[in-house]
Amino acid sequence: MPKNCNFIEKLREVGLRPTKQRIKMCEVLYNREKTFHFTINDLVKMISEKMNEKISLATVYNTVHAFEKKGYLKEISIDSHKSYFDTNTSAHHHFFDEDTHELIDCDESDIDKINIKKNITGKKINSVEVLVRVASDNQTQK
């Protein structure tokens, strides 16, 4: 979703009623220059910082999954102990910093197009994504 777009319209387009909770979550998630990655816990904190009333935890979960189902959010599996979500919903690659547990987007140009030589009968490829795990290089000062 683009920054400062008409969130009410965008919600209606996919059949979601524009409630005040959903509109607030749109503002928190999409009114910014760049896409970003978050956990549910991050999001709850962000919402409570930018809002007087709280949104109940169940609604945060419901809404995140509703947005995911409608293609406005994407779930990223990195750490099996926690769910990460991404406001960049296109297929793209990531760096994962194993020290800080930070997810970093990888520009399209940083990795050549990947060619899959094998195909699985009766199945089509939905996405091809690379995960590059990085960690601090302590061998540098040798």
Next chain:
Amino acid sequence: MPKNCNFIEKLREVGLRPTKQRIKMCEVLYNREKTFHFTINDLVKMISEKMNEKISLATVYNTVHAFEKKGYLKEISIDSHKSYFDTNTSAHHHFFDEDTHELIDCDESDIDKINIKKNITGKKINSVEVLVRVASDNQTQK
């Protein structure tokens, strides 16, 4: 771990006492032709099928994590709702069947070596893995 190797020896090599629970888990995990993927739940079932006495759930978790720490198992993050483990501990690529939730290894030869053009200062690359999500192709019979 190779098939039919001396598990007692292999456990001692990494400083793990060869208890009967650990030896049994080695047999279940490594006495087979091919490496495979499993969840803790799968493993508990496999153990109880091949054994009279049970191994307590806490021990299964402890042992899986001990094996992982010692490099005899690898954790795979695909679905953030569940942990998958792999007896193939080398860095390798996967297909994930979104219909059946099945993980399939991808041969090294099926994907060309991936070149990462960007590097993150002070960080070294630990692994580069590709996940190819596939699903049934219902457009075939057009």
Next chain:
DNA sequence: ATCTACATTATAATAATTCTAAACTATTGA
């Protein structure tokens, strides 16, 4: 055989997520 550090176990605790059912609200159309 005895000792001791490590391992196993049943069970309790925790954490993330989902369910439930009652209260609330956006939309419809009389």
Next chain:
DNA sequence: TCAATAGTTTAGAATTATTATAATGTAGAT
């Protein structure tokens, strides 16, 4: 305009996966 209705929110309970606890058991050393 304003009830009727279907969809939404909510607090709290329930569920699930996983980890912690602490008592008991055991492998390996002496």
